[in-house]
Amino acid sequence: MFYSSDPSIVCSFPRVSIIGAGRVGSTLAQRIAEKNLADVVLLDIVPGMPQGLALDLMESRGIELHNRRIIGTNDYIDTAGSEIVVITAGLPRKPGMTRDDLLIINAKIVVEAAKNAIAHSPNAIFIVVTNPLDVMTYLVGQATGLTRPNQQGFVAKHRVMGMAGVLDSARFETFIALELGVLPADVKAMVLGSHGDLMVPLPRYANVNGVPITELLDAPTIERLVQRTRNGGAEIVELMQTGGAFFAPASAVSVMVESILLNQSRLLPVAAYLQGEYGLNDIVIGVPCRLGCGGIESVLELNLTNEEKAALRVSAQSVGLNIDRAQEILTAAKI
């Protein structure tokens, strides 16, 4: 016997839209669906491609034992009402390139994606992945209006962020775990700053189940692991020759999505729009943030040494120069 359902009760799962159904985007869709976190909309400009990926993922549901819906589309209308929008659209770098070499081409793609996405999901939280990460996150903040005061003077900067620190920290943790032969999950580390050569790994805060790595490894070894972390993305680009990492990046975004959707308040390194924190203003850079259902709940200001502060400042200065470059290009192109 069936009970008639009350039409006022709407049973819906959260919706995460992923703009750019390439390697990072499609792997992220898989992670989110298989963790049963949300229904997923995969959007790309290539006709048929996101639809094919979505169908493939849907056909795995019975085997993977989840019931999340995955929709593939080329039309932003299908992203309407998303709780979270992840932007992975844009080009990955090729061997020999820096992430900053993608600035001009990806700025236009990301700004267009952000404007289209917010028009259909005005309350969404935005997570940016496209490189160069910190500059793209800044541009998304501007394009969506989330980092500008609204008519009431309120800035919704907590709803825009970039993924980099979770990945860079996971790499640092991996290299520490490999060096010591311990379980990766027992290693905790934090990498701040920009997602590039000027990132700021913090060995002082790295530990194995509470034991500082400075008690387990000598200074030259730690410096070697720090340098490998800084070069972590390029190492994979050089090995693969056809693009960059995507498994670990997708895992990194999925923990941010999870912390937001499940209101976990996890403390994670996140590229955030700063207004005075760490002495930095009107810039996006990686800092420790609490992530919950509203997005960035707070920025934690660590008691950094003078050297760490200086490294963060240098990192921010380089992001600032690229923001200026991107804005000149977008203004000239009337975007």
Ligand SMILES: NC(=O)C1=CN([C@@H]2O[C@H](COP(=O)(O)OP(=O)(O)OC[C@H]3O[C@@H](n4cnc5c(N)ncnc54)[C@H](O)[C@@H]3O)[C@@H](O)[C@H]2O)C=CC1
């Ligand atoms: N923040 C981070 O830690 C990481 C950033 N990345 C960056 O993420 C981006 C994506 O990387 P992959 O997935 O490996 O590249 P990919 O080439 O596999 O996928 C990019 C997708 O974007 C789509 N696209 C291009 N223009 C678009 C538009 N206007 N609208 C919608 N879709 C569009 C392409 O058709 C393609 O399917 C790159 O910029 C890469 O550098 C990658 C890994 C880590």
Ligand SMILES: O=C([O-])CC(=O)C(=O)O
């Ligand atoms: O290195 C790249 O181009 C992709 C990326 O940001 C990473 O894997 O860290």
